[in-house]
Amino acid sequence: MYRIKTKYFLLFLVAVATSNTSFSQLPDLQLNRMLQQVSGSVTFLQRQYKGTDLVAENVFRSGELPGNWKLVMKANPVKGHSDAIDVEATFRLAAGQATSTTVAVKFDFSNWSAANYVLVPASLYNGNRYRSIGDGYNPGYPRDMYYNPQVPLTISNNPRLSVEQDKASLVALQTGNMATPAVCFFSPATQTGFILLTEQQTKWGNNGVTITENAHKDQLSFDISAPAIRKLAAGFGDFHLSGDKAPDWKAGDEVSLRFRLYVFKATDIPALLTKFFKVRKDISGPSIPRNLVPMSKLLELGTGICSSNFTQQQIGNYYKPENNNDFQLGWVSGMINTYPMLSLNDEKERKSVGEELDFVVRRLQGKSGYFYGGIKSTGEIIGEKMSPDFPEIQAMVRKNGDALFWLMKHLLLFRASGHADMINKDWEDAAIKLAAAFVKTWEKDGQFGQYIAPETGRIAVFNSTAGAIAPAGLALAAHYFNRAGWLKTAAAAADYYYRRDVAGQGFTGGDCGDISQDANSESAFGFLESLMALYDYTGDRRWLSMAEVQAALCGTWTLSYAPVFPPSSTIGKLQCNMTGAVWASIQNKHAAPGICTSSGDYLFKLFRATGNSLYADLIRDIQHAHTEAVNMPGHITSNYLIGSSMERIQPSDAEGKESIGNFIHTRNSWTETNGMLMALELPGIYVISDKSKCYVFDHVEATIIKKDNKELVIEVYNPTVYDASVAVMAETSAEAKHPLGYTAFLRWPKVPVKAGGKTRVRISGREVRW
Known part of the structure; x- marks a missing residue:
């Protein structure tokens, strides 16, 4: 295995993007090493459509394609995370025009198994690899589902990987179908987890996520495309024509597909889930909620x-x-x-x-x-x-x-x-x-x-x-x-x-x-x-x-x-x-x-x-x-x-x-x-007094302006146009170790804060004064 210093590694990427070396085989050594852990590889594609029918597909090699297409790929390790890498692929049409065209990053996995757990948040759980019934919302149950302890788990007609033997699978989604734009899987055989986080869209609209699996279920691929082009869009237990349209490109048009990829040791499905929960905001960043109504x-x-x-x-x-x-x-x-x-x-x-x-x-x-x-x-x-x-x-x-x-x-x-x-x-x-x-x-x-x-x-x-x-x-x-x-x-x-x-x-x-x-x-x-x-x-x-x-x-x-x-x-x-x-x-x-x-x-x-x-x-x-x-x-x-x-x-x-x-x-x-x-x-403001920590759930802002051995002083600001009565729960870290119970909210004092106003709250232990 070769080791390349960072500055030489960057020069290497530039050289790859302008040389005759096969770009699809050598996009980045670290990325390749990570994908090899899950028998994976990556390819960069340009596709042309007639309506939603694919008529041509080309692989980027040497960072370009005939027809003045250019590709620049950047791959950077994530600081503090040895199991993660950030990748950005920028596709550009340098000259001319391209009609009904999309670009995509495709991941292929050999040595695949139908036993692998596949997760696309809010869309696929265990690949939705279960018996399916109906063709619409809330389908009626067949006779065999009644009074039958052996009934197989049965779902509605949703996008899914095939449960049938010797049947290939196609799942076509767009990022709007997902709680987090991501594709994840866990391999029990290799005790490995895989998470790919991506962005919602480019200037062409929502990105697409397409998953295919062969009939033998030993190979799986998925790609992230800009934009989504699906023949059928998933409805509430059925499918309808998507109406997707590939964009026309003109000289100078470019889009970037960005994603963060994790490959890590995982002993079971819970390990994948807990890892996902930790990283699910890593691309989008922390949320900044608006304070609207107390x-x-x-x-x-x-x-x-x-x-x-x-x-x-x-x-x-x-x-x-x-x-x-x-x-x-x-x-x-x-x-x-x-x-x-x-x-x-x-x-x-x-x-x-x-x-x-x-x-x-x-x-x-x-x-x-x-x-x-x-x-x-x-x-x-x-x-x-x-x-x-x-x-x-x-x-x-x-x-x-x-x-x-x-x-x-x-x-x-x-x-x-x-x-x-x-x-x-x-x-x-x-x-x-x-x-x-x-x-x-x-x-x-x-x-x-x-x-x-x-x-x-x-x-x-x-x-x-x-x-x-x-x-x-x-x-x-x-x-x-x-x-x-x-x-x-x-x-x-x-x-x-x-x-x-x-x-x-x-x-x-x-x-x-x-x-x-x-x-x-x-x-x-x-x-x-x-x-x-x-x-x-x-x-x-x-x-x-x-x-x-x-x-x-x-x-x-x-x-x-x-x-x-x-x-x-x-x-x-x-x-x-x-x-x-x-x-x-x-x-x-x-x-x-x-x-x-x-x-x-x-x-x-x-x-x-x-x-x-x-x-x-x-x-x-x-x-x-x-x-x-x-x-x-x-x-x-x-x-x-x-x-x-x-x-x-x-x-x-x-x-x-x-x-x-x-x-x-x-x-x-x-x-x-x-x-x-x-x-x-839920308390409006939760305070651990001996740690001088507070967490705000309500639509107000809280700032600690004084803390000493006797008390904590918090200034509460109400930025909304409505008067607020803010429930404040204060306790010590020792008290936080005990169960809260189901009626604790009855004991929380309510601090009045006028619309646009401020109130100072003094806290000592569990005592709240204002």
Whole structure:
């Protein structure tokens, strides 16, 4: 192996770019050495199209092509990272013209295996190498998926690597399909991880990422092209003509493709995930969120909307979940939006919350202890994912997990806020029956399944991670009712999901009512809730280690950078920074303002427990992206109520190119609910007093202006046009080692800061004064 000093190495690159040496074989010695670790090589290409059909492909050799094309490639090691290299390939047409032309950097891997785990954030998990059904949104299940413990994991019709024998694969994406523009894989055979980060676009628009695998599955290639040219674009479980067009080049036109490549030792899929989480912003850089609306203002507006949606129907009284009078339990609405209303400590809302809880436990719980997923205002129970071949009404396991978890949180909040006397025994009995049903299912089937029959308790559809949040609910119920056996079941279930789904397949999925068993973000975040609940109640740090891997998986679903949207789009005109928007699923190819449906306070708890600020950064990004989507004066997004929001942030063309960057003019109560929950369960400012450290989640700025052995003085500035009431949580580093609990927010003092004003806050230990 040759060693070349830096200055001579740079001269070598210049010589390569102007000599007759094969550029495709010798782009850079270090880059080649890195790629050889994964049996890889790199080639630089120019392509010509007719429409979306490839008509010619040429390889750059000696830094040029016939027709006056020039290529300059720079490769630089990354300071402090022996496993990384930065590469920039600049393509230039020196003279003449080139019609319908793209350029690309292509990576080829021999000695490939179908056992390799392939990740494209928010698009491919384990290559999506699973059985696929349907040709559109939310396909019906075939007969063989019902009451079948051996059902294979089944996804919607998404881009995927072939699961069939002797069938080649083609996955054609553009960077708008990804939470981070990246291609990653883990090789179990070589114990090696590979991550390539790239940029969203060049002047020609979004870059393309095309992955091909041969029929024998022993060779794989992917390329980054400028721009994306796909014959078909992926929709919500289907495909449509992309309408992509290769640009016409004139003399002097040039573009640069930049990427950072990592090759590193990795023992398993969790090692790849945690590495990705650490580096996912390395090209885009740290996010700089905008401070738009204080969290207290969002809570005020959200609870106002929710309060006005309380309805009295013949079947019972409840807060309307969406834009109609029908009730849906958990997931996106019912018995979750009640929680911030209960936190207001308002007699009227407390009474309304109680009436909804009465309604839920009396009208929706089946004989088995499981709940039905919803009921129409006319009294008709709503069946979910039903098949005419199986008339027994079934419900989402996810909704039942939500029901147990949130019912327990309500009971805890009633107690902590001094209103334990209002707790109806029927609510506690319902929680006991539901927890017992989960335990019975676990003991019988060794899993919770995806759909359950509330009347009999039988699993109607097996597989998936639909029960991701159930261990959290069981953990809370075990503590509340002093049932140690339930905590053991929670631990066994969480361990099973982690081994089978997270470590074994590199994703969680299937807990949304409108997808198949697709990988999705909601199960990822929900399972993190469960892992942190187990850590809180057991103190066992192995749950914390699992939680760190799970948080990394959650990071793959969250926009790590601020996408460029069309200037004419709503988001483009508002110049929204959507870093932190959370992608829905591999079927529903859009991002959303927040976690469905949660504050994500478990990320804050993970930050406290580990001191790793990346977890705080993640939830801060999510909160600020949510606020960017809230309908406010001068910042119209939903064309609806002030303070309302909707679930669609669209960086991709899955719904057509005209949808990119444009909100749908409606509202979704779950996005409003998670905004309220974040405002409630996340501190505006978090201070570790003895370390003189503070972290800001709210839309304010905090500066330490004095620190000594007695106190810490922080100046809080509110740059927004709205008065703020900033929750400040202060503690010592020793106190941070103890679990936070679920009602700690009740104890956080609220510091008033006028719009455009400043307030000085004095902190001594846990004491906060102003």
